[in-house]
Amino acid sequence: MLKSHRQGREIKAPDLKSQAPVKGSVRLDHIVALEVWGMAEAAVGQGEGLAASNLDKFLPCIVLEVLVTRLARLDRERRSASHMCSMMLMIKRYHCAGINCMAYLNGSTFSTSDYLFSGSRDGTLKRWELNNGDASFSATFESHVDWVNDAIIVGEKLVSCSSDTTIKVWNCFSDGACTRTFRQHSDYVICLAAAEKNSNIVASGGLGGEVFVWDLDAALAPVAKSVDAKEDEVPNGNSGPPLTTLCSVNSSSNIASSNSQSHGYSPIAAKGHKDSVYALAMNDTGTLLLSGGTEKVVRVWDPRTGSKNMKLRGHTDNIRALLVDSTGRYCLSGSSDSMIRLWDLGQQRCVHSYAVHTDSVWALATTHSFGHVYSGGRDQSVYLTDLSTRESVLLCTNECPILQLSLQDDTIWVATTDSSVYGWPAEGLTPQKVFQKGGSFLAGNLSFSRARASLEGSAPVPVYKEPSFVVPGVPAIVQHEIMNNRRHVLTKDTTGSVKLWEITRGAVIEDFGKVSFEDKKKELFEMVSIPAWFTMDARLGCLSVHLDTPQCFSAEIYAVDLNVSGAQEDLKINLAHDTLCGLLVHWSKRKQKSSSHGLPNGDSSIGKDVPSKDSHRSRTEVDDTTENHTTHVLPSFEFSTVSPPSIITEGSSGGPWRKRITDLDGTEGDLPWWCVDCVTHNRYPKENTKCGFYLHPAEGSPAPNITQGKLSAPRILRIHKVLSPDMSLATVRTYIWKKPEDLILHYRVVQSR
Incomplete structure (x- = not known):
């Protein structure tokens, strides 16, 4: 039964199944019945369509024709000046990649x-x-x-x-807390090197062939900052000295200059690389810098001037790891050609080659005397090699490729593509003890000899089977699927575990264990159509949810679907708005508190200029008569404070920044303007969330024609009687109509029985 909200009259739903289909339309067995008054009331509220008096002529009728209009979206000029806001869901204490x-x-x-x-x-x-x-x-x-x-x-x-x-x-x-950020590089920064005895010299290298040498004492010294110089750490609320202004480096010079901004610091640029730099090494005194990358050569520089000293050739693939001894006489290089090479820098030549790996060498670590080298790489193995005798032994194996090694006394720390760190016995102080355990072999000179030995079944047995330390991580998410309700996301991690997340709370709501991802996705399928209001990726091993205006405000849902206690049946919630309110609740409270203390009589101007027209309980509510700012967030939008998500703003004036939501202190002045408007003023772009439709009687029906028949109603308006009661206009169009043409619905008078 349908009921008129104004006159209290009950309306009988028609028996559409008994009606013969109109020629050229779809079978009415699966066509929708829309509540007349709800749609007409929505249309009257918009100043179009039927007068209320005309509704008496067809109160016992059901709306059956809808034309979906495509209204223009909001002006995109503001979007070009907006920032993207991203939310990252991860466990605070552990790595997830x-x-x-x-x-x-x-x-x-x-x-x-x-x-x-x-x-x-x-x-x-x-x-x-x-x-x-x-x-x-x-x-x-x-x-x-x-x-x-x-x-x-x-x-x-x-x-x-x-x-x-x-x-x-x-x-x-x-x-x-980060104290300084430097933005001299124009592309990914891949590697760093430092002078152990000159603790203020650091070199950086990255893609695009960029290598810079930094004097940290000079770079971190407080300097006068120009008005237009932006400081990345302002959002972090740090109270330290201003960020050092950096100038661009003239590509025609080996040495960086600061002529454009003489008051700032500019690092020395080592010019000469034509391609990406993947590895750097520096001697203890900071007088020698080595670099290697996709050019397959080792370049040697004077880091004090940025001038080139020599170039070492021998590798046949990318150079991925470099080490130099404390005196600057010898260096080691590891390459994707699976070889380790020992170079004599005085003679400018390779003096030894070691073929111990069957795949790319990505990591090197040496003993203090530079007499033994530990190596790891894509073959998931760590080898110990005596550089003098060429004797090698397989120290340990891992389940993932090895990315970096760090030797500390008798433990070698191993970092892999897994999210955990492993500490293995290494006998770094007396490496000869490892060889005494047996299983050693003589390293060859050619890479194919080691690969052939492996294929012939003569692979060595690792000395150690289990690590002595494990710094645990959590499995990385490798697959995800956004569910049709646009609130839940199904994920699969590296262990095969499948979980269901609720994005609006940033929480796992169900762990299905190791089940088929595709089968679970089919099982959880819902026939519901809600606009996409966010994008998502798992590039960082966790779920990253990206919101961008105005499209993020396109999705609405009824409050009753979220089990909001006491909510009116027709109360709608904008998913992006309430998610942002939940994310920024700590920021909002602290900003209000800070503003209240900073204004006379505790008055705050936040929210006064644009009073809210929406009485929605989850909106940020500002009581202008008190000092306290109260933010009410629905349970479906409350984020954990134990493992809080982090937010990232993209394209902000000082560069992107990232912070946990519980660490926001209200002083962050670089939040996107549209986020601030949304949270503090309840003001956000109104996306077109309505469908236009016309009322036409079915062929042969005595129902009267409606002169002003064009109406519009929210896309989420519920369908009653004929199809599932929770089915919306958008759902019917997507899953029942299934045609690009405008949706056609017919109504007729209920036949008496």
């Missing part, structure tokens, strides 16, 4: 404990405290918005580089 780099801090230097720093493809660095054979989580360093590719320790500073084209400086013992 491969580990690209590690850095070890000896406790005897600055603290009583040893610390291991790990940088991941999830965009974060983490500090682990090592005590009595155990590694415990200590801090997360979060500011990069893409893969962390390398990290080194310089004194008490941690320096990292990323595919977001930045180099960041952190205090090793801080709670994870």
Whole structure:
């Protein structure tokens, strides 16, 4: 039964199945019946369509013809000036993607404990405290918005580089706040190198053949900053000195100049690479810099001037790892040609080649004396090789390709494409003990000899079967599917575990275990049509949800579908609006508190200029008569404070930045304008969420024609009686009509029985 909201009259639903189909239309057995008054009331509210008095003529009728109109979207000029806002869902304490780099801090230097720093493809660095054979989580360093590719320790500073084209400086013992960001690189920054005895010299290299040498003392020194110079760390709320302004480097000069911004610092540029740089190494005193990459040669530079000293040829594929001894006399290189080469820089030639791997060599680590080398790579194996005798032994094997090695006394830390870090016995102080365990072989001179030996079944047996340390991570998400309700996402991780996420809360709502992803997707299929209001990827090993205006505000849902207690039946919720309110609730409260303390009498101007017209409970509500700013968020949009998601703003004036939602302190002035409008003023672009339709009687029906028959109604308006009650206009068009033409529906008078 349908009921008139104004007159209280009940309306009988017609028996459409008894009606013969009209020629040229679809069979009415599967055509919708739309509630007349609800749609007409919506249309009258828009100032078009029927007068209320005309409805008496067909109250016992059902609307059966709808023309879906394509109204123009909001003006796109504002979009060009907008920023994208992204939400990242990950577990705070653990990495969720491969580990690209590690850095070890000896406790005897600055603290009583040893610390291991790990940088991941999830965009974060983490500090682990090592005590009595155990590694415990200590801090997360979060500011990069893409893969962390390398990290080194310089004194008490941690320096990292990323595919977001930045180099960041952190205090090793801080709670994870970034102190400086440098944006000299124009492409991914892949590698770093430092001078051990000259703790202020750092080199960086990346794609595009860019190599820069930094004097950290000069780069981090407070300088006068021009008005137009932007500081990346403003959103992070740091109170330190301003970000050093960096100038562009003249491509025609080997040495960087600062003529355009003389008040700022500019690093030395080592010019000469034509292609990408994947590896760097520097001697202890900072007088020698080596670089290698896709050009298959090792270049040697003077980092003090940026001038080229020599070029070493011999590898037949990309150079992926470099090491130089403390004196600057010898260097080691690892390549994708599976070879390790020892070079005499004085003679400018290769003196030894070691064929121990069956695939690309990606990581090298040497003993303090430079007499033995540990190597790892794509073949998932770690070998120990005596550089003098050429004797090699398989130390251990892993389940994933090896990305980096770090030798500390008798433990070698192994980073792989897995999200965990492994510490293996290495006997780094007395490596001869490893060879005494047996299983060694003589390294060949040619790569094919090692590969052939492996194929012939003479592969060596690893000395160690189990690691002595494991710094755990969580499995990376490798597959995902957005469900039709646009609130749930089905994921599969590297272990094969399938889970269902609720995006509006950033939480896993069901773990199905190791089941078929495709079968579970079919099982969870819902016949519902809701506009796509976000995009998503799992590039960082976790779910990254991207919102962009105005399209993110195109999806609405009835409050009753979210089980909102006491909600009116026709109350609609904008999914993007309430998700943003949930994400920025901490920012909103702290900003209101800060503003209240900063204005006379505790008054705040936030929200006053544009009062909200919506009484929706989840909206950010500002009480202008008190100092307190109260933000109400529905349970379906409450995010965890234990493992809070992070947000990233893309294209902001000082460059993208990233922060956990619980760390937002209200001082972030670089949030996208449309996010601020949405959360503080309940003001956001109104997407076209309606369908236009016409009322026409079915052929042969005595129902009268309607003169002003054009109406419009929300796409999410529910269907009653004929099809499933929870089916909307958009759902019918997508799954029942299934044609590009406008949807045609007919109505007729209910026959008395």
